[in-house]
Amino acid sequence: MLAPTPFFADRGCHVRIYEEARAIQSLGGIVEIVTYHIGRDLPGIKTHRIPKIPWYSKLEAGPSWHKPYLDVLLFFKALSVARKFKPDLIHAHLHEGAFIGILLKKLLRIPLIFDCQGSLTGEIVDHGFVGRGSFAGAVFGWLESFINKSADTIITSSTPAAAELVKSWGVPVGSVTAVTDGVNTDEFFPSDKITARKRLHFPEGVPVAAFLGLFNRYQGVDLLLDVISLLKQRGSQIHFLLMGFPDEKYRQLAVAAGIDDMITFTGKVDYAQAPLFLSAADVALSPKISLTEANGKLFNYMACSLPSMVFETPVNREILGDIGTYASFADPVDFADKLEALLADADRCAELGQRSREKAVREHSWMARGETLLRLYRKVLL
DSSP states (O other), X not given: OEEOSOSOSSSHHHHHHHHHHHHHHHTTOOOEEXXXXXXXXXXXXXXXXXXXXXXXXXXXXXXXXXXXXXXXHHHHHXXXXXXXXXXXXXXXXXXXXXXXXXXXXXHHTOOEEEXXXXXXHHHHHHTTSSOTTOHHHHHHHHHHHHHHHHSSEEEESSHHHHHHHHHHHXXXXXXXXXOOOOBOTTTSOOOOHHXXXXXXXXXXXXXXXXXXXXXXXXXXXHHHHHHHHHHHHTTOOXXXXXXXXXXXXXXHHHHHXXXXXXXXXXXXXXXXXXXXXXXXXXXXXXOOOOSSSOOTHHHHHHHTTOOEEEEOOHHHHHHHGGGEEEEOTTOHHHHHHHHHHHHTOHHHHHHHHHHHHHHHHHHOBHHHHHHHHHHHHHHHHO
16 A cells, blocks of 8 residues: 555544555455655554655645655655565555556556545645646646556545546546545544543533644635634634644634634644544534545544534535535635534534434444455456
């Protein structure tokens, strides 16, 4: 399994990699992960790393000009591991991993499954790495198209993302399958709220809304600060628990906006501690502004019996259905209105929380996702 990322660093993409590998192994498969030099090893998953690069220590998501040489090192490390491990197939995450996988596929003569978690071109434009409509953007677009058409099969983390590959990138319908994220409900479950709030030094009786994830514009954190500013102007008593990284910029923005008294920033939260911290909340937030990219945090929210407040997108609808609370897309005023209304209705919160947990257990286990992956593996190996 190729992971061109600092695995493991307690963020959504890494959770998908880890839980997929763990599910496959639980069903009798053998997985070895090849990844960057930074990140931490997790028990039960054999992990191989490229040589240490002392000047590169970035854990957060996003493009970097350092990645090309890191990926060259990853290719040679993966080739070395593959010659000893002798895998039946390559499961490559992200477009960089799939590009390396294409080279390995030709050398080793084994199938390649591409685990696509969004558009490469869309990501680098959204992060301001290249300009929309620029020559560099066109080059990345050509590269993305080449990668998409070179894998034996593609899996995506949402149905809208699969449809986008077919519609916009010309991938044959039979070559792409949506395998949404899941959740381990034996590890993610609601803890005692009083205990969780004591851990975070929250007073009883204060409504708490939580966000867990990466801090960037793409995840909607800038919009979330706008929501909090609106609520501050209204005299709202809601407290916001914002968990994730990198958060220094957002701490400064909160102070500048005069809303820091309404927010608790925790910094990066260990994946194993996330269920306890989430249990301190009454409502969970995901103001993500992508229309097609996966939204894996919602599964963790659901497993912890939290009602989810989100923007109206196809991905959020696919995951939550009628248990979500939806604001108009990218509209902070409507988000603030809907959040206030939800928190004002304790019975509604309790009902949605209970139904969320039931849906997570019934429909979204990682073991079920692992069985789907094994079926796809068998298909490409025929």
